[in-house]
Amino acid sequence: MVLQAREGFLITSSPARVLVATAVPVERDAVAGAFASPAAEVRLPGVTLHRTGAYDLLAAGVGPALAAASTATALTAAALDGTPYDLVVSAGIAGGFAPDAPVGSLVVADDIVAADLGAETGDGFLPVTELGFGTVSHRPPESLVRELVAATGAPAGTVLTVSTVTGSAVRAAELRARHPRALAEAMEGFGVAEAAAxxxxxxxxxxxVSNPVGPRDRAAWRIGDALTALTEGFGKLAPVLESWESA
Incomplete structure (x- = not known):
């Protein structure tokens, strides 16, 4: 329960309803590990939510298209039920851009960017916005970003959404050149953000962060460490998310 003092009165309000969308069940379960109460399954057409307190956890699928479709299903069902969500969080593991986001660290997006939505030309890559339509960026609320950074000590920066995971030093350098504030790349954030928008x-x-962005070296991946960091991170994030109110 959130307590707020306004004009001499103490007002109580319910915690914010939060939808957390991960790609796969193991990420969803890592988030669930931050909460004391067990999650109950809620079956909807096409998706299954794991509900714990004010949180609905959704394994939305891999890639921006499926993540967008699954997230939109959950959002629509909540709206039709008269219990819309106050906030959507895209969460999971990711590749990190060295040295700013080392393996095992947590990052918070202040810009969610579709990094490969556009066209290749003889002069380089053009985002879809420069072709005259669409969008390639969603900005989370600045006040909430600041609060999450303060709660976790994690850096804030751009998190890229890609349809093809980076597997070479050349592409990693190209992405960082186009997005100098990039901290990480993953495959679902922009799709989740489109549905939320x-x-x-x-x-x-x-x-x-489970691995560096660049040449694929599975021996260097630390998925277990990243999942542990995700659980610990949500343990710190949860009170902030529950008490946050949109302006």
Missing amino acids: AHGTPVMEVRA
Whole structure:
């Protein structure tokens, strides 16, 4: 329960309703590990939510398209039920851009960017916005970003959404050159953000780093460490998310 003092009165309000969308069940379960109460399954057409307190946890699928479709399903069902979400969070593990986001660290997005939505030309890559349509960026609420950074000590920066995970030093350098504030890349954030935007719901993205962005070296991946960081991170984030109110 959130307590607020206004004009001499103490007002109580319910915790914010939060939808957390991960790609796969193991990420969803890592988030669930931050909460004491067990999650109950809520089956909807096409998706299954794991509900714990004010949180609905959704394994939305891999890639921006499926993540957007699954998130939109959950958002629509909540709206039709008269219990819309106050906030959507895209969460999971990710590749981190060295040295700013080392393996095992947590990052908070202050910009969620579709990094490969556009066209290749003889002069380089053009984002879809420069072709005259669409959008490639969603900005989470600045006040909430500041609060999450303060709660976790994680850096804030750009989190890229890609449809093809980076597997070479050349592409990693190209992405960093186009997005100098990039901290991490993953595959779902922009899709989740598009669905949230369609419903007028604020969106965040939080990622735990499992590997460096660049040449694929599975021996260097630390997925277990990243999942642990995700659980610990949500333990610190949860009170902030529950008490946050949209302006």
